[in-house]
Amino acid sequence: MADRAMALLGAPFRMHGRSIETGFDCVGVAAACLVDAGYRFDTPTDYRLSGDFDGRAQAFFAGNKFQNVDDGSWVAGDILLLRPGPRQLHFAVLTQGGAVHAHVGLGRVVLTPLPLPYGDITQWRFQGD
Numbered sequence: 001m002a003d004r005a006m007a008l009l010g011a012p013f014r015m016h017g018r019s020i021e022t023g024f025d026c027v028g029v030a031a032a033c034l035v036d037a038g039y040r041f042d043t044p045t046d047y048r049l050s051g052d053f054d055g056r057a058q059a060f061f062a063g064n065k066f067q068n069v070d071d072g073s074w075v076a077g078d079i080l081l082l083r084p085g086p087r088q089l090h091f092a093v094l095t096q097g098g099a100v101h102a103h104v105g106l107g108r109v110v111l112t113p114l115p116l117p118y119g120d121i122t123q124w125r126f127q128g129d
Contacts, residue, residue: 001126002076004036005029005093005100011109013102016045024109026091026102030079033093037077037126039065049104050087054121057081057089061124069123074114078125082118090118 007020014023018031031043041060047053061068061079069078078094092101098113 001033001037001079001093002095002100004033005095006111008032008100008109009111011102013104013107013109015049017102018043024102025104029100029102029109030091030093033077033079034126039126050085052087053089054081058122061122065127067125067127069125075125078123080116080120081122081124082116083121084118089121092116 008024008029011020012023013025015025016028017023017025018028024032027043027047031041034041058081061081069075074094076095080092080094080099082090082092084090090101092099092112095111098111099116100109100111102108103110103112
């Protein structure tokens with residue numbers, strides 16, 4: 001998943017974006033990495049840049065293919081659910097060099113060194129089949 005995330009660097013930002021050609025948002029980045037790792041699901045598109053989506057995001061990852069990681073470890077491929085501001089959620093994928101995420105302000109998918117300047121909510125590790 002980390003390799004797939006790194007391959008998305010530089011793609012344009014686009015709300016609800018799901019392709020490297022037209023762009024990604026943070027959900028699209030996480031979804032592309034999960035699909036590449038073999039996880040199949042319908043990627044949601046009924047969300048906004050801000051809103052109360054915390055419970056919905058937590059419920060998605062609470063399934064049996066993900067482990068909630070709260071031991072302080074950082075493993076490439078982990079998915080972070082972050083809170084950059086009030087009523088805002090943001091996804092990032094950990095890599096060896098930091099976290100890959102779609103940055104609306106910079107207008108593209110970027111790699112940000114750790115520690116991230118956002119409040120952590122949850123870290124999830126994909127377990128696969």
